[in-house]
Amino acid sequence: MIVADTSLSSSPRASGLGCARMQRGEIVAVGAFVVTCAAAAAVRKLYGVEALRWCLPAVVLSGVLYLRTISRIVSRLDELQQRIWLEAVGFGALGIFLTGIIYPMFEKSGVLGPLQPLGMSALLVVFVIAGYLQARWRFR
Amino acid sequence: MALPVKNRLRVLRAERDWSQSDLAVRLGVSRQTVNAVETGKYDPSLPLAFRIAREFSLRIEEIFDPEDSPALITNHLEVQK
Numbered sequence: 001m002i003v004a005d006t007s008l009s010s011s012p013r014a015s016g017l018g019c020a021r022m023q024r025g026e027i028v029a030v031g032a033f034v035v036t037c038a039a040a041a042a043v044r045k046l047y048g049v050e051a052l053r054w055c056l057p058a059v060v061l062s063g064v065l066y067l068r069t070i071s072r073i074v075s076r077l078d079e080l081q082q083r084i085w086l087e088a089v090g091f092g093a094l095g096i097f098l099t100g101i102i103y104p105m106f107e108k109s110g111v112l113g114p115l116q117p118l119g120m121s122a123l124l125v126v127f128v129i130a131g132y133l134q135a136r137w138r139f140r
Numbered sequence: 141m142a143l144p145v146k147n148r149l150r151v152l153r154a155e156r157d158w159s160q161s162d163l164a165v166r167l168g169v170s171r172q173t174v175n176a177v178e179t180g181k182y183d184p185s186l187p188l189a190f191r192i193a194r195e196f197s198l199r200i201e202e203i204f205d206p207e208d209s210p211a212l213i214t215n216h217l218e219v220q221k
Contacts, residue, residue: 078168078169078170078173079169079173079184079185079188080169080170080172080173080176080182081170081172081173083182136172138181139172139176139181139182140172140175140176140181
């Protein structure tokens, strides 16, 4: 039988919380993405779509940094938090998939207008938050 | 087939006068995870189960126990064969 090795007992860790706190570099990366997107939207409004091509590399670069930051934060979460987020993202993906199937029916019947990309993004956020809350509630 | 698992985490924690937060810090997980494991809503991974056992200086099977068990485990193992 395997007996636990007491000599390896870990002492309390100062930063051992399951909830990953963002480090300065990560906050900068997220902020850079938000600022870049806002700047691109402003450029589009002020100078038209043609001017956007000068902003695109910055948007793509900051987007990649943003994704890397998010994946790093998720990898630092403890296993239950990772599961909760996984379920939330799955719920969001399923929600968007079903919306993609159902929405055109409403659109064709004239009940709703065309779904804008911003509306789709907002729906995704709503679905992910709903999935997160639901999973959190289940493991509370 | 999922085996329902009960555990003695709450009792062991109380014996040592540790709060859920204390244990969470020792294990490097969130308090919510400790609570979910204690209440049986979440079964920990094997590495976390080993960390818990190590923290209490016990064997895993002294903390986690499949409900109804020896017969159930035997049947389960026989099915696996």
